[in-house]
Each structure stands twice: as C-alpha cells, then as structure tokens.
Ligand SMILES: O=C(O)c1ccc(O)c(O)c1
C-alpha cells in the first residue's frame with residue numbers, strides 16, 4: 319500500500335519536511351496549509367519539488383467551518399473554497415480534507431449540512447477535486463465517524479467521501495467495527511495516529527500528544543484491519559501533532575514514522591517482514607572507559623573476575639555467574655567518562671535478528687571484527703547504544719567468546735548470578751521512539767511508563783522485557799539535559815541474597831550509596847518487616863519494595879563516570895524495578911555528587 323505522512327508531523331521548513339519524508343521512503347505527503355503559507359516556494363515549485371523527491375501530494379488540508387451555516391455565510395465559504403481549489407490545481411493535489419465544523423454559527427441540522435457538503439462537492443468536482451469529510455472528535459455537531467458517514471451518504475455525491483482518522487475515532491471510544499459498513503470507495507482518506515491513554519480534554523490531547531502507531535495505547539492495527547476489510551485502497555497516512563516531534567530533527571522522526579508504519583502493516587497482516595527473533599538473555603554488557611582502575615575496582619569488589627582478554631583489542635571480559643561485563647579501553651572519550659556502550663543480546667538466530675532490524679530501518683553497524691573473529695551483527699539503538707546479536711555456548715552457532723583468550727576461571731565469590739536489568743538514559747526527545755524501536759525491532763514487550771521525581775526535575779521510565787524477564791531494559795528520560803545524575807546509566811546484577819552481596823562488597827572496599835534514615839522510618843510504617851531486617855537494610859543502604867508478585871530488595875554502588883551498579887534481589891513474581899524508591903535514590907546520588 320502507498321504510505322504518506324502529513325507535513326505537520328515533522329519539524330522544519332516545508333522543504334526540510336519533504337526531503338525527510340522522501341529519504342525515509344514515504345510515497346506521498348499531506349500538505350498542511352500553514353506549511354504552504356510559510357513557504358517561499360510557489361505552489362508550482364512545491365509540486366515540482368515533490369515530483370523530484372518521488373512524493374505524491376496525496377491531500378491538502380484542512381478546510382474548516384464549512385457546513386450547516388446560514389445561506390449568506392455558506393456563500394462566503396464557497397468563495398473561500400474556490401480560492402483553495404485553484405491553489406490545489408497549481409499544487410497538483412486532488413483531495414481536500416474538510417473538518418467537521420467547530421463554529422458557533424453552525425446549526426444542528428443534518429439535512430442542511432449534507433446539502434451544503436453536496437454543493438461544496440459540486441464545486442470541487444469542477445476542479446477535478448474530491449472532498450474528504452472528517453469528523454473532529456471535538457466537532458460542534460459532528461464528532462463521530464458514523465455521523466460523518468451519515469452526512470456523506472445522505473449527500474450522495476460522487477466527489478464527497480469520508481476521511482477516517484484513528485485518533486478521532488479511538489479517542490472517543492467509538493466502536494471501529496462499524497467502519498466495515500462504509501463502502502471502501504467512499505473512504506477517501508485514512509489518517510493514522512496513536513496516543514498515550516490520558517484523561518484530558520480531547521482537543522489538547524490531539525494537538526499535543528499524538529504519536530506514531532505503536533508508541534501509544536490505541537489499537538491502531540485493529541482499526542486498520544476494519545478499514546481494509548471495508549475495501550479501502552488509498553494511502554496509509556500518518557498525521558501526528560506532537561510537541562516533542564515538532565522540535566526534534568525531521569530526518570530521524572521520519573525514519574521512526576516509517577518504522578511505525580511497517581510494524582503497523584505487519585500487525586494488520588499487509589506487510590511481510592522477517593519474523594522477530596526475541597532475545598533470550600543478556601550475553602554481556604560492554605563498558606567503555608577512559609579510566610579503567612575505578613571500574614575494575616568496583617567489579618572486583620562485587621566479586622567479578624577478569625576471566626579473558628580479547629585476542630585483538632584492549633577489551634577484558636569480567637565474569638561472575640552468568641553475568642559478563644566487557645571492559646573496553648579503546649576509543650573512550652575522557653570527557654564522557656565510563657559508560658555502558660553496548661549490550662550483547664543472546665539470540666537463537668543472530669542473523670535473523672539482524673535481518674529483522676534492517677527491515678525495520680535500524681542502523682546496522684559495520685562489523686568491528688578481524689577476519690578470525692566470530693561474526694557479530696549489531697545495530698544502533700536510538701540512544702546510540704550498540705546492540706549485538708550473539709550466541710553464548712549454543713551448539714551450531716559461532717560463540718562470541720571465541721575471540722577471547724582465557725586468563726582465569728571465575729571465582730563466583732560475590733553472589734552475583736546474572737544481569738537483572740540494564741538502565742539506559744535516552745535523550746529527552748527519544749522516549750516514544752525508544753519504546754517503539756525496542757518493541758518492533760527486538761520483539762520485546764513494553765511495560766507501563768512511570769514518572770519518577772528527581773530533586774531537580776521529573777524523570778520518566780519505561781521498561782521493555784522478554785516474556786520470562788531474562789532481558790529487561792529500562793529506558794529512562796532524564797530531567798535536565800545538563801544534569802549528571804539524570805544521565806547516569808546503570809547495570810543491575812541479580813543475586814539470591816542482597817544482604818550477603820552488599821556486605822561482601824563493602825568488606826572488599828566497595829562504597830554503597832548511603833540512604834537517609836527517614837526512608838527506613840517510613841519503610842517500617844509501610845511494611846511489616848522485622849526490626850533486625852530493617853536495621854540491616856539501614857546499615858547497608860538497601861531499599862525495599864513489594865508488589866502483588868513479591869518483594870524487591872536493592873542497593874547501589876557509587877557512580878563511576880556515567881555508570882553505577884545495582885545489586886538486586888528479586889522475588890520471581892515481582893515485575894517492577896523499585897520505582898517508588900527511585901526518588902530517594904536520585905536524591906541520595908545528588909547529595910553525594912554535591913558533597914564531592
Ligand atoms: O486539530 C485540528 O484542527 C485538526 C486538523 C486536521 C485534522 O486532520 C485533524 O485530525 C485535526
């Protein structure tokens with residue numbers, strides 16, 4: 319099917335928007351009137367630019383407040399329309415979007431509305447133009463798609479059809495099954511947008527919080543299936559009004575938009591993509607450091623052993639249980655400090671995972687390997703973290719550890735069993751895109767997003783996981799772009815006994831993040847914990863949380879560069895990450911930072 323995007327969804331000048339849409343592989347665009355009015359290009363030049371870029375002008379929009387008004391006013395509206403139709407002829411656009419009226423002058427009279435829409439369509443027809451009538455969710459008298467279809471059917475004009483917009487339909491909770499009652503050829507246009515579930519005024523919700531399908535909480539794929547069953551064969555067009563995307567670079571936003579449409583078409587059964595290959599574990603976490611001593615001191619105190627060294631690069635493998643940490647001293651930037659640069663995802667089919675990623679427009683990274691190295695397929699996540707698809711001890715697949723030479727056996731003395739989760743910090747405008755990327759490219763499920771109060775701003779976090787929880791990645795958006803703590807990443811290590819692990823860490827010279835006494839006084843009131851246990855937590859700085867599935871006990875090391883470690887004791891049924899404790903942790907980290 320043809321794909322299209324509304325220019326309002328992208329930032330920049332009209333030329334920048336068109337270039338971004340074309341580069342991302344869209345077949346067409348909806349031109350928003352404001353983008354045209356603000357452009358120095360003539361309509362003919364815009365038309366030529368679109369043709370050069372391989373973009374069809376699928377729609378011109380919007381026309382507002384046309385129908386159900388007194389005759390003198392309607393005559394003025396027709397004059398306005400004639401002017402627009404002349405413009406559209408120059409632009410080479412043959413479909414115009416007309417929004418249901420929001421004017422106080424409009425009357426609640428379906429017969430009048432249908433008659434005037436029919437007269438508008440008469441005029442449009444003279445110009446070879448079709449009118450697509452869209453029910454705005456906040457329209458004065460027409461606010462549902464079935465009502466807009468009722469008017470279109472009543473008018474019975476060949477140049478008049480409906481425009482369906484998933485936001486207006488799903489935000490009002492309309493039942494999309496009724497779409498199948500509309501003949502496909504009377505659906506002139508389809509606009510697709512998702513949105514997070516918010517309880518707010520629908521106009522504000524639409525104008526500020528729309529997002530690309532798969533980034534929000536609507537069943538857009540379900541709606542698309544109904545539209546296709548109705549027989550619609552026009553373009554799938556994204557129309558997203560979003561405060562963040564208005565500010566972000568148009569190029570990457572357009573690529574996200576295309577990724578969203580590909581995943582949507584797959585979900586609706588109209589695109590054949592390589593099947594998702596869901597990762598089955600974390601093979602390794604790779605730290606890049608300009609300052610190897612402080613990192614290895616922490617790893618050592620945590621009970622890790624340097625077990626192997628890469629044959630060709632300054633990369634050491636530190637291991638404990640199934641937790642593997644690569645310490646890479648090549649290419650580190652001192653100013654950026656130590657950071658989590660790559661994740662090895664255990665994959666049952668690394669090549670298939672890479673094919674899927676590529677089909678979904680993930681940036682595939684050049685293989686950093688010598689001829690004798692094991693093949694490693696990697697893509698870049700939106701925050702720049704490299705994701706490697708690899709195999710550890712799987713028969714029939716090359717093992718990434720073959721590139722390493724053993725230097726010692728792991729001692730497994732610290733009680734760490736494996737990686738519990740990785741927490742990555744996204745640039746502030748990447749929150750929605752990051753969730754969509756991890757869902758569609760990696761086949762992970764996204765959990766609810768949570769807001770966490772930081773002393774200097776609000777952070778948002780959303781976890782993506784596989785079904786058995788052996789891969790958990792927490793995607794966080796920092797409060798202030800300049801704030802160090804907001805930019806901290808962390809590596810959480812699973813242990814069966816956090817008290818023993820914390821004690822061992824401290825005895826080995828490690829420094830745990832101290833937690834204020836007030837926290838423990840409150841914990842005593844919230845949970846029925848034995849005094850002795852509370853005292854132990856207070857002493858070590860262990861935080862506690864509980865949900866329906868069980869308990870979560872965790873504590874933190876000091877921060878090295880951009881990174882800190884967390885020791886985690888998770889009951890099998892506990893789903894979260896200790897979010898209620900995060901404000902206390904963030905405040906404690908700020909306090910440490912200021913004290914230094
Ligand atoms: O917010 C609006 O006014 C508006 C305009 C045109 C559309 O297609 C739409 O869905 C909303």
Ligand SMILES: [Mg+2]
Pocket residue numbers: 452483509557
């Ligand atoms: Mg719309």
